[in-house]
Amino acid sequence: MNKVMSKNEAAKLINNGDEVVFNGFGSMCFPEELCIEVGKRFEETGEPRELSYFFGAGQGVWDETRMIEHMSHEGMVKRVIGSHFIPMIKINKQVCENKIEGYNMPLGIISHLFRAAAGKKPGIITKIGLKTCIDPRNGGGALNESSKEELVKLIEIDGEEYLFYKAPKPTVAMLRGTTADVNGNITMEKEAMYVDPFTTAMSVKANGGKVIVQVERLSSEKADPRKVKIPGVIVDAIVVESEQYQSMIEKYNPAYTSEIRLPDDEAMKLLNKVKELNIQAGRKRYRNILHTIIARRASMELTDGAVVNLGIGIPELVPEAGKEMGVTDNIKLTVESGVIGGYPSNGLSFGAAVNGEVLHDEAYQFDFYDGGGLDLTFVGAMQVDKIGNVNVSRAGSKIIGVGGFTHLTQSAKKVVFCFPFSGGGLRGECNDNELKITNEGKYKKFCENVEEISSSGEFSLSIGQEVIYITERCVFQLTEEGIMLTEIAPGISLEEDILKKLPFTPLISDNLKLMDERCFR
Template sequence: MFKVMTGKQAAELINDGDSVSINGFGSVSHPDEIDKAIEERFLDTGKPRDLTMIFASGQGHNKKGAYADRLGQEGLVKKVIGGHFALMPQIREMIARNKIQAYNLPQGVICHLFRACASNKPGILTKVGIHTFIDPRFGAGRLNEISKETWVELMELNGEEYLYYKTPRVNVAIVRGTTADPSGNITAEKESLIVDALHICQAAKANNGKVIVQVERLSTNPANPRQVIVPGVLVDAVVLAPDQKQTISEIYNPAYSGEIRMPHEQINRVIDEIREIDRRAGVAKERSYASMIIGRRAAQELRPGNVINLGVGLPEMVSIAAQERGTINDLIFTIEPGVIGGVPSVGGSFGASFNPDIIYSQASQFDFYDGGGLDIAYMGAMEVDQKGNVNVSRLGDKVIGVGGFVNITQSAKKVVYCFPFMGGGLDVKFDNGSLTIVREGRIEKFSKEVQQISFSGNYATKNQQPVLYVTERCVFSLTIGGLALIEIAPGIDLHRDILGKLPFQPIVSDQLKTMDMNCFTSP
């Protein structure tokens, strides 16, 4: 039978050496009151110690000591197995300084491992991650020198290569809902996401562990069984947090939870408000004219009815370009934590969607992705090499993690990478039908060999997957021979502005085209 208790009391249920999984996606649907209680208990008593943290989605808001990053205290955590680390500065620092063991596995794989843990299965077999840094031939997802364990093995079945991911043990689940009924059944009527709530609770119970749930309120009436996301039979503790926010940027937006349908004009106003909140907080990045060019060119790959996924950052410009073109209502957006349909939100509310068609589990979403459900995926790129390999997961000692990138890019029918030719201060202008580089960027995006393979060009060509690399001055496509230059912006000099600034010689198409003029001017 569950008990209603304070966050402090709930934190005392966690023992030294436990394996803890905290649900949520960024700041969305995250049980942050329990994070605070665990941190406070550790700072006061030194307990619990040596925890293993297991999470699929990125946790936090890229602010030190926020959300799950509160657990980034030396001695509190000894190991992390996660999908994405960019939003957790303290934990990233601990990884870089060899203070904790750390393993990066694909987001979709980890949420499927929660299901495997829930049913006492030893692991899962999949092709996701082959020929990336997660493949044991290229590092097995280990992030530092003290990480020696092997969580993934290469196997052959019927003449084909697969990766076998071992199931980690979860014995403490920390999740969030909206309401707990008298039997402890949890509903999520005001939540914008479910993420992995049910599966990590089942996983903890399969290991005779504890389930702690943060909710906004208690109800004296039994819940509608169709609305229950976690049955009371799994719940040990309920922590009341009446002031919990839907996201870090918004207290409650009923269009995220499906309570109302918001008109498109109002959606645009809300998105502008969120961007302004993030700008004032110093976490928003102003998008340049070069970014708009990239978004417009990338959006030309869209077709009516396409099911798409937009990565974080510059790929957001694709939706803006689709709005310009008047085609945004012809597209079906998806977000990896478990949303199909509607309009994806931005900034601190990223993960939520206005007017979604369905909100379901993250594991089910990755079933859809892994099964080839995406027509096209738009992703950013931190580093690209001559073979078409892409790195989004590590830059020097800075650990970022792949998140859902590997699942999405290996399984989508088509992938379009969106990034500036040179990063850091690039400025361009378009006058008299020509694009001019006013100030070149400081950061090279192209390299002979990427530091870490998050996407394998060779594996993509083997599977005949169409891949484009769109920049503000040119477009490349992936071929068996590597990157091929297929389009160039008007006014750009092939040798001075492109070939002379690449650390390798790409294939130059015999039918090199000029980029569409609509990429440079508003429709």
């Protein structure tokens, strides 16, 4: 196969000023060995330089020695467009210091832009992002003063507002698969997900660029045509790396690929092992009784047969809390990466699922979400204001990114925000089914105006969406007049523990209820 070449040869295919696209999802599907070689070339020769990067999920893992960090040296990067910036340390720092251009777009928008670019279309038109920080009226996703290009436009069709997102014109794709067959066709049988392999590659070929694929092995036979994810006719170079890890912490987990299917109790044991691997890798997440209370109350929103998406953090606790509360367990969990059904994994293996029922491309998953396929989404919140806007994407100079959050909160039939009333040291205890706050957090979650709008209360109201905000001590609901206090925890003082701690006076329901005491057992 004359497309097979060394990492060194493949690295030389990337030229100064190229726009490079990736197909990874967190620590999954990323061609790290190829990335290392490109970074080495830059350190030795100063080339390639002035590169632009375009990708969906953040291509980093909070570790300056892994993944895209190898290609993030100063002078090497000119511009980055992505949905999630916080796990990429060097890129995040350069954007914050205004050394490179940075643009934040929703994850599904980026998936759909690959598809548009693959067909030489100018972009996509959608309502996703309206009224948020992605809306041109609120910055258009630009992350610093250097980011002056207008990538998002506000337009009107038949009297309704939409956003037009400009398609990229990439020149190099750096991708990963499992096997390259005798004709260079790429299959992904050992990958835990696909993301958008074909449209990512085709967006480059449509622009006359080069597609480089890192694989684990070569085959002298033709692949099953139904399993080919990247056709050999659009592949320019193949690099073989026999030590590919499925994720940063797992060499290969056959339960993610449905090579094996596990009984429910064994699936839970496996996911607990993944949690241990995350702890060993330094990705331990602190949990306390207050998180459990929030998850228990949130689980009461589950309905029989609901299609559900869980955000990272407290929302991950909701299914297990539901079992404790005795609510329905007949739900279908989904992940933005393209999984429907099964049990989503966690930490550095997030995006994969054990016993998944459906695995399709990420763009299809966001078609499903945007089209109304999602009944419920449980997501976190960093800031909430009096009119129901939520910020999860920026904290001062700390750039986080919207990820798939904007899609989920603008398309699900019901949105359940799950978060502590305050952050940074909040503690509490339960006695006799009552809650007592023993130490208030240093950081206020509720504010007059959020720093950045990741989810718009105004947009939710305009589409008739049901939105609730659950904390350990109270529950709010979004109304036309602002957020309304509807429930209070037993043992909590309305005046001392809630009203005096808020920077604004919320609406209070005429039928203010106690939160279910089972949440506090």
